[in-house]
Each structure stands twice: as structure tokens, then as C-alpha cells.
Amino acid sequence: MAQSDFTTRPEIRGTFGVVSSTHWLASQVAMAVLERGGNAFDAAVAGGFMLQIVEPHLNGPGGEVPILFWSERERRMRALCGQGPAPALASAAWFRGQGHSLVPGIGLLPAVVPGAFGAWLTMLRDYGTWELREVLQPAIDYARNGFPLVPRIVQAIVAVQALFRSEWPTSADVWLPGGRVPHPGELFRAPATAATYERLISQAKGGNREARIDAAIDLWYRGFVARAIDDFYRNAEVRDCTGQRNGGLLRYDDMANWQASYDEPVTAQYGRYTLAKCGVWSQGPVFLQQIGMLRHQDIAGLQADSPEFVHRVAEAAKLAFADRLAWYGDPVHVDVPLDALISDEYARQRAALIGARASAELRPGSPGGQAPRLPDLSAGARALAQADTRFGIGEPTFAPLPPAEEWASRELFVGDTCHIDVIDRHGNMVAATPSGGWLSSSPAVPGLGFAISTRLQMSWLDEGLPGTVAPGKRPCTTLSPGLALRDGEPYMAFGTPGGDQQDQWTVAFFLRHAALGMNLQEAIDAPSWHIDHFPGSFWPRSTTLNRVTAESRFSEAALQALRAAGHEVRVGPPWSEGRISVCTRESAGGGLLLRAAANPRGMQSYAVGR
Secondary structure: OOOOOOOOOOOEEEOOEEEEEOOHHHHHHHHHHHHOOOOHHHHHHHHHHHHHHHOOOOEOOEOEEEEEEEEOOOOEEEEEEEOOOOOOOOOHHHHHHOOOOOOOOOOOOOOOOOOHHHHHHHHHHHHOOOOHHHHHHHHHHHHHHOEEOOHHHHHHHHHHHHHHHHOOHHHHHHHOHHHOOOOOOOEEOOHHHHHHHHHHHHHOOOOOHHHHHHHHHHHHHHOHHHHHHHHHHHHOOEEOOOOOEEOOOOOHHHHHOOOOEEEOOEEEEEOOEEEEEOOOOEOHHHHHHHHHHHOOOOHHHOOOOOHHHHHHHHHHHHHHHHHHHHHOOOOOOOOOOHHHHOOHHHHHHHHOOOOOOOOOOOOOOOHHHOOOOOOOOOHHHHHHHHOOHHHOOOOOOOOOOOOHHHOOOHHHOOOOOOOEEEEEOOOOEEEEOOEEOOOOOOOOOOOOOOOEOOHHHHOEOOOOOOOEOOOOOOOOEOOOOEEEEEOOEEEEEEEOOOHHHHHHHHHHHHHHHHOOOOOHHHHHHOOOEEEEEEEOOOOOOOEEEEEEEEEOOOOHHHHHHHHHOOOEEEEEOOOOOOOOEEEEEEEEOOEEEEEEEEOOOOOOOEEEEO
16 A cells, blocks of 8 residues: 555654553653663563553552563563452352342442552563652652643543542542532642652662562552551442442452563564554453454455454454353363464364455354353443442543443443553563553552552453453453564564553554555554444443444545445444554664554553654
């Protein structure tokens, strides 16, 4: 495909280092680390902590993060799991016994162990070079001295201000300074978070850098942070979307017994590319399943904005996400047939189901001949019938809460998250997708200044499913960073916010680049879409089938062709689908040529490099 005459931003090119993230300040902080001699791991950690400050509606210190990285020294890819598990007190039987048909979306009950801090510091300890104080200092400075609020933060606060004022006073103290909603663009301060990090640094003692980082991890999971969380979740009762006041299940021992863990990435081939994702505790293999099917769909001859391209990718997504629903879960607790799910034989079988007409059926497969089992999809309707609609939803960060009668239209309030990619001059690569601990998800913990992840809402209460709630079991997160090798050499770090859309938007982006020949920025800028053909991952888990939501930049002829093929097509704003960040490296002239690109949608993502 020919290069376009216009892109919204340049494709950044250089040889020293590149960064792309969902906020310009995080990108600049990470680039400053590279400029001062830090490596990609130092830079990603500093940028990740910065995202917690400047995108608090999308992630926070009490959230989670999956990380994929390439170590040039070790010449290998690794995955790092910062997704915390369910508390020991959490079980499907307990929730059902309390009258719940779903795990609530907000409040204290859906909390999991907050894994982001442990994952970031584990990578810093094992692969970075900087001290904890150095990587935390930019976040502390902005939290202490103020950062400019993007409009979406204010929108998120407006959406839940009544809840904060009447029911969650600890959050009102943080997010309604002086009792008022802050204005977009004003400098906002988070002094309690700054004080928490400063206390960690001052108390984290040790004989060397690694020992001091270990001491900080210990303070978080077995020291004053864990004790503050335990006290609040043990003793407080707060109103949530059930309309009732509920206490929490998260305890000190849940924190103390957890640590971040390394995994081998799951991989699949697409031509000259080896694509890597986190394991089946994430939705990452959904990306690989789609790529496996689309290997057999003659994508390379299509146009990126053609109905044929959209149709084939959308139909592959329907099949892969049906398998996610039926088969994915924490592999420590569930025997997931992952090898069969990503095998080429299975991909061929599934690809053969893609016809000229859009499927309106939810069709999980039978990998290895096993029969699939789906959850009770009426649970969401029952949860809504029982809910008090004054008290919010699972992830209300993307728009003000709609009227109750519109709650089934999930795209009205779909949430978001963050992403950061870094490549340094040595060739080290990091892709990370931090999320959770949203300011609107749970009350701020007194004395700490931040909320705890509510990721447990992504579990089911049916007994015997891969995704059923169980003590110590990780919910299957939507978070999904990506890496790619090309001709066996490390090439790309990429990812996006977007919940259930993450492994849809990135599939289309990757194919536009790798199969259709677009450069990185062109592949991001191209008109995009997503499907709804499964129960949403966040409360109230409403099920929509056979819907394509497409940007209005698609031609009317393409939209009509999709409708004629049987798709229910909804048309969104012209720049509304996709949040991709990406960095690449390749050998050139005896060194490395580095590239980066960032999403223009939302007007805050930023790629930098030189």
C-alpha cells in the first residue's frame, strides 16, 4: 500500500532511544531517564509511576500491570505478571450467599491484591540500573507540586462526585479539594500519594540498590501500606452499585503472600513475525488466536478501509472472544487448553467458519475435542435489576453515567487504561499496560491517597468455569501489551488501552503495518472499529452480539457493505476507535534504527525519541 500524503503526527525516528505512551508527561519523563543514562527498564518504571499521577482516572498506585520486555543482555523475551489475585475470603459461594449475581463493579468487594507496585519494582530490581528514589522522583514532584488535569479526569470526577460527597468521604478529600470539582487544565495536587512514596523511600533501607528495592516491596506488601489497606478493608463499609453498604475482603495476608512473577510469553507466527503476548491469565492469547485465523484469510491484498478487511477481522474476533469466554482463566487454578487454542490446526478450523455473512451466534470452539461451557449470560440483567443506579458502574471513566435505562448500551460508559513502550539505544524493549485503582472504582484508602483495583468484577459466580471466582485466583484481565520479533530479531513493542477493545484495535493495527505496508503512524491513524459480540468484561457484563462500531471516516459505501453482509453497524465520531502506542527497532548501518508513533485520538498520547 502506498504511503499516505498526511499523518496526524510524524513517525519518530532516531538511534538513541524512543518512547510512546498515553500521556505526554509520562513519555517525556521516560525519555529524560534515557537521556540521563538510564536504560529502557528504568525509563519504563519512571514513566509508569508518572502515568499513575497524570492519568488517575485510568490507573493508580493501587492498580495492576502486565509487562512484556526484551532483554538485550539475555537475548530473550519475558512476561512479568503484576495482576494480583482474589482475596482468600473471596469465593463464588460467598458472593452468591450474599445475594449477588455478579461481583459488584465498584466499592470494596471487588478488590484484588494491587500488583502494579510489585511488578514495576521487580523489573527495576532485576533489569534496571537506577535507585528507587530516582525513578519515583518525577511522580513525587508532580504529585506534590501539581500537574495539569486533562478534561477526562474532570469528567470522571463529575460522574461520581455525588457518590464521593455522600458515601466515599476519603475520595472526596482527595478529588474534591475544598469541596469543589476541579477545572480542566488547572494544576492538581495529590499530596497524600506523594507522602506515601516519600515515606517508602525514607524507610527502604539496604546495603545495595537491590536490597533497597526489596525493602520497598516489603513495606508495600508487608509494611505500612499493607496495614493501612487491611485496616480500611477490614473495618469500613461503603455503599456500592448494589445500593448496599459492604465491607471488603482484602486482608494483610493477601498482600503479604503475593509477589510479582515471571512467565514465558505465549507466541504465534504471522509470516516473518513472531508475536508475543502474556499468558492465559490475560486476554493476550485472543490476539494470537485472531492472527492465527487471519493467516488463512488473504488479508494482504485488501485495503485497510475496505469492508472486506473489516469483515474478516471482525469475524475472527467474534470466534476468538467466544473462546476467551469459554476457556480462559488463571492457569495456576485452571487447566486451560492453550496449546490447542493457538495451534495452526485449530486456527484453520476456526477460520473455516468465517463466511461472507456476519455471524450473530456466540460460537466457542472445542479445542482438543473438549466441550465448551459458558457462564449464565442473564446474570448481568439480574445484577442491574438489583442495583441502585445512583451508585455507579464498573468502569465509569469514559463518559458521565448515562440514565439507568441506557445502561445496556455499554459503549456509553466503557472505561480505559494506559500504555507505555520504551526502546533504548542498547536494544532493550518494554511494553506495559498499567490499569486499575481508578479514582472512581473504590474509595481512597485513608492515609495513602489512592484507591485499590476492582479487577475481581471480571470473574464469574457460576461454579466450575475457568473464570469463576476462587481464593487466590487471578481474574482474567483485559490488559494486553505486545511484543513482536521480525525474522527472529526483536522488532516491536506495542499496546493500547481499551478493555475488551485492546486485542481488537491492536490486531487491525498490526495487520495494517505488517500485511498492508503502512508505516507505524499511518497504521495508527487509519479508520478503525471494534466489535461487541460477548458479555462485557466489566460490571454489569451486558451481552451484545453482532455489533460493529466504526469511525465515521469509513466511506458510506463501506458501511453499507458491512450492513449488507449482516453486521449491525453503529457509526461513532471520526476519531474515536483505538489508542495505540508503538516503538520499533531494526538493524541499520551497523547500529539500531528506532521508530515510534502515538495515537492522536484524545489529544494526549505522545511519542518522543532521537
